[in-house]
Amino acid sequence: MKFNLTEEQEMLKKTARDFLADKCSKTFVKQMEESETGYSRELWQEMAELGWMGLAFPEKYGGGDMSFLDLAVLLEEMGRACLPGPFFSTVVLGGLPILDLGSEEQKQEYLPKLIRGEKIFTLALTEPGYHNYDASSVTVEATRDDGNYVINGTKLFVPDAHIADYLLCVARTKRKNGITTFLADAKNPRIKCTVLKTIADDKLCEVVFDQMTVPKANILGRLNQGWSAVQRIIEQAAVGKCCEMVGNIQRVLEMTVDYAKERKQFDRPIGSFQVIQHYCADMATDVDSARFSTYQAAWMLSEGLPCTKEVAIAKAWTSQASQRVVALAHQIHGAIGVTMEHDLHYYTERTKAAELAFGDANFYREVVAREMGL
Amino acid sequence: MDFSFTEEQNKFRQKVRNFLEEEIKKGYWEPACDAWVQGFDPGFTKRVAQRGWIGLTWPKEYGGQGRSHIDRVILTEEMLRYGAPAACHWFGDRQVGGAILSFGSEELKKEFLPRVAKGEAYFGLGMSEPGAGSDLASLQTRAVEDGDYYVINGQKTWTSCASFAHYFDVYVRTDPEAPRHRGISEFIVDAQSPGLSRIPMNDITGTEAWNDIFFDNVRVHKRYLVGEKNRGFYQVLHQLDYERSGMERLMGNYPIFEATIQFVKDNKLSQEPVIRNKLAQLQIEFEVGRLLIYRVALVMEEGRAPNWESAMSKAYSTAFEQRLASAAMEILGPYGQLVSDSKLAPLRGLAAHSYLGSKGYSLQAGTSEILKNILATRGLGLSSS
Numbered sequence: 001m002k003f004n005l006t007e008e009q010e011m012l013k014k015t016a017r018d019f020l021a022d023k024c025s026k027t028f029v030k031q032m033e034e035s036e037t038g039y040s041r042e043l044w045q046e047m048a049e050l051g052w053m054g055l056a057f058p059e060k061y062g063g064g065d066m067s068f069l070d071l072a073v074l075l076e077e078m079g080r081a082c083l084p085g086p087f088f089s090t091v092v093l094g095g096l097p098i099l100d101l102g103s104e105e106q107k108q109e110y111l112p113k114l115i116r117g118e119k120i121f122t123l124a125l126t127e128p129g130y131h132n133y134d135a136s137s138v139t140v141e142a143t144r145d146d147g148n149y150v151i152n153g154t155k156l157f158v159p160d161a162h163i164a165d166y167l168l169c170v171a172r173t174k175r176k177n178g179i180t181t182f183l184a185d186a187k188n189p190r191i192k193c194t195v196l197k198t199i200a201d202d203k204l205c206e207v208v209f210d211q212m213t214v215p216k217a218n219i220l221g222r223l224n225q226g227w228s229a230v231q232r233i234i235e236q237a238a239v240g241k242c243c244e245m246v247g248n249i250q251r252v253l254e255m256t257v258d259y260a261k262e263r264k265q266f267d268r269p270i271g272s273f274q275v276i277q278h279y280c281a282d283m284a285t286d287v288d289s290a291r292f293s294t295y296q297a298a299w300m301l302s303e304g305l306p307c308t309k310e311v312a313i314a315k316a317w318t319s320q321a322s323q324r325v326v327a328l329a330h331q332i333h334g335a336i337g338v339t340m341e342h343d344l345h346y347y348t349e350r351t352k353a354a355e356l357a358f359g360d361a362n363f364y365r366e367v368v369a370r371e372m373g374l
Numbered sequence: 375m376d377f378s379f380t381e382e383q384n385k386f387r388q389k390v391r392n393f394l395e396e397e398i399k400k401g402y403w404e405p406a407c408d409a410w411v412q413g414f415d416p417g418f419t420k421r422v423a424q425r426g427w428i429g430l431t432w433p434k435e436y437g438g439q440g441r442s443h444i445d446r447v448i449l450t451e452e453m454l455r456y457g458a459p460a461a462c463h464w465f466g467d468r469q470v471g472g473a474i475l476s477f478g479s480e481e482l483k484k485e486f487l488p489r490v491a492k493g494e495a496y497f498g499l500g501m502s503e504p505g506a507g508s509d510l511a512s513l514q515t516r517a518v519e520d521g522d523y524y525v526i527n528g529q530k531t532w533t534s535c536a537s538f539a540h541y542f543d544v545y546v547r548t549d550p551e552a553p554r555h556r557g558i559s560e561f562i563v564d565a566q567s568p569g570l571s572r573i574p575m576n577d578i579t580g581t582e583a584w585n586d587i588f589f590d591n592v593r594v595h596k597r598y599l600v601g602e603k604n605r606g607f608y609q610v611l612h613q614l615d616y617e618r619s620g621m622e623r624l625m626g627n628y629p630i631f632e633a634t635i636q637f638v639k640d641n642k643l644s645q646e647p648v649i650r651n652k653l654a655q656l657q658i659e660f661e662v663g664r665l666l667i668y669r670v671a672l673v674m675e676e677g678r679a680p681n682w683e684s685a686m687s688k689a690y691s692t693a694f695e696q697r698l699a700s701a702a703m704e705i706l707g708p709y710g711q712l713v714s715d716s717k718l719a720p721l722r723g724l725a726a727h728s729y730l731g732s733k734g735y736s737l738q739a740g741t742s743e744i745l746k747n748i749l750a751t752r753g754l755g756l757s758s759s
Contacts, residue, residue, distance in 0.1 A: 001378070257754050260756060271757065277754075280750050284754060310661075313657075372635065373639070374644040
């Protein structure tokens with residue numbers, strides 16, 4: 001048992017922190033939020049050159065041959081910096097599923113482009129009225145037509161679909177028990193994409209498929225039996241979101257403690273008041289426990305161990321913990337914290353978005369209940 | 375990073391489980407909440423000692439096994455899972471032995487550690503006083519030098535395991551003129567010393583949980599001074615870090631958790647959404663707490679005293695235990711209030727006992743408020759003035 005990072009991981013963390021401190025100021029974050037695309041092509045390319053997109057992919061596709069756990073370290077730093085853009089979509093929602101499910105041909109076709117930063121990927125999974133992350137709520141249909149498939153229906157809350165080159169679209173190919181994932185060309189004119197205005201300005205989209213044809217060769221994984229693979233994508237994504245949240249709240253804790261040391265009222269730093277100290281102690285407890293449960297799940301995923309329960313614990317706990325941390329941070333920061341001129345709001349918005357993505361605490365409590373044999 | 379146990383660790387855990395299951399099967403004892411501090415069973419302690427499981431982390435030359443702190447958490451985790459009656463040796467094993475190892479003379483180490491490890495010397499603590507609780511540095515019990523002896527006068531309170539203890543680890547004022555943190559010393563006092571008397575006190579469950587201990591000219595030889603004279607306050611802070619560090623803070627009432635889950639299954643309540651939700655949340659909180667405590671063991675394994683880390687894990691964990699007991703009561707409904715020897719009492723009355731008993735968990739060994747002060751000041755660097 002060991003909870004600390006390896007030397008290489010510490011180095012990766014430091015490199016990422018320094019790079020993002022330099023390139024991803026809050027001014028930049030704000031610009032990206034206000035921009036249409038939500039990311040900077042230039043920064044994207046630099047990240048590719050640093051090997052970030054390819055970090056967790058095998059060398060033969062141009063990757064860095066590192067693990068999901070190493071990727072977790074990077075995601076945490078991205079959460080800390082509130083990095084905008086399609087990294088999560090491309091790597092966690094696009095690349096890792098292709099690596100897991102794709103044929104050798106598909107991997108050769110897509111992964112090198114992804115790793116070089118040339119193509120952006122995302123996952124179209126959730127739908128209107130969809131809240132349970134179970135197979136039965138997938139209603140977007142892909143019907144067979146002359147050896148191809150024709151996709152119809154609406155996907156919702158698809159991150160970065162407006163800039164994506166490829167969509168992994170989870171669709172129903174059989175009325176009962178028939179889920180299939182397709183690799184679709186996101187630039188196809190039969191797709192209509194609308195960017196939704198969200199609290200985090202994180203470019204979640206509505207994606208409408210209107211009679212879009214996808215060749216059979218673009219099926220990713222197994223026909224009709226794709227759901228268990230989707231569950232794995234959801235698990236990885238949930239843990240990935242946890243990593244971002246850990247990075248978010250670690251930074252929030254630091255900002256808040258610093259503020260409590262500096263801010264004076266009644267002629268003394270507010271951090272000398274016991275009530276503020278206890279709030280900070282509660283925040284630190286939530287941050288550390290979120291970190292350990294998140295890294296436990298990331299480590300197990302990385303090692304290929306069965307970890308349905310640990311993933312559920314991580315996402316349920318980190319979702320709740322991050323909400324508590326942010327709430328206390330606001331209370332300690334006072335009114336300045338609820339303005340746009342202070343940085344705190346970026347974290348408040350992102351932790352909320354991450355809580356809602358890939359299953360919230362209610363969803364995962366039910367998973368835990370099942371794992372307990374209830 | 376590695377969240378798994380080694381094969382040896384898994385084997386060790388299995389060995390402990392086999393031993394405890396065998397004990398239960400033979401009817402030696404029944405699993406109980408709080409048995410780590412209220413279950414006095416010299417026979418059990420002796421059998422644990424025979425396996426080398428007391429003083430597990432201590433050097434071999436003092437009767438220990440030189441094993442890792444992770445091994446010790448595995449051992450205690452299983453003791454607590456089975457609600458084993460480990461109170462006779464718990465304090466000596468957990469903290470007084472460690473204090474002697476860290477600060478005691480060679481003579482003291484040789485005199486006490488092998489006997490603790492053999493399950494022959496039981497320890498109680500003499501820290502709190504009627505006027506010195508959270509503010510331990512204000513303690514008033516005095517020790518005055520008299521030739522080769524110190525003469526102790528005063529009163530200690532909240533001493534667990536006192537009716538069984540052979541020795542007390544006592545903190546007394548040796549220099550009333552010095553600033554209060556710098557005039558305290560630590561002594562090992564024989565419980566049979568002339569002038570030492572005690573009055574038992576029942577806790578809210580009606581169990582004899584503590585004693586008041588009175589010192590009336592109790593004479594203690596100088597060689598029983600632990601560490602340096604007047605450095606006792608710094609030594610007690612160190613010892614408290616260990617007192618707070620363990621799995622007993624999370625699993626003190628663990629038997630109620632498993633019993634409640636079984637009760638829910640047996641009574642076909644497991645499809646009730648509110649109950650599913652409640653138990654799943656507790657499971658999540660439990661497993662998170664377990665990680666916080668393993669972190670503390672890893673800190674010790676690095677050779678550091680677990681300071682704010684154990685403050686964090688204890689404050690978190692005792693709040694969990696209280697929520698667990700409350701949830702058990704809610705799930706049992708009106709039956710929850712029935713105590714162990716009542717007609718119709720469910721789960722052998724464990725819930726009622728634990729609901730009441732758990733109120734004390736967030737007070738002993740540092741109140742949650744004191745622990746959060748420690749975490750904020752020493753962990754986060756906030757200043758108290």
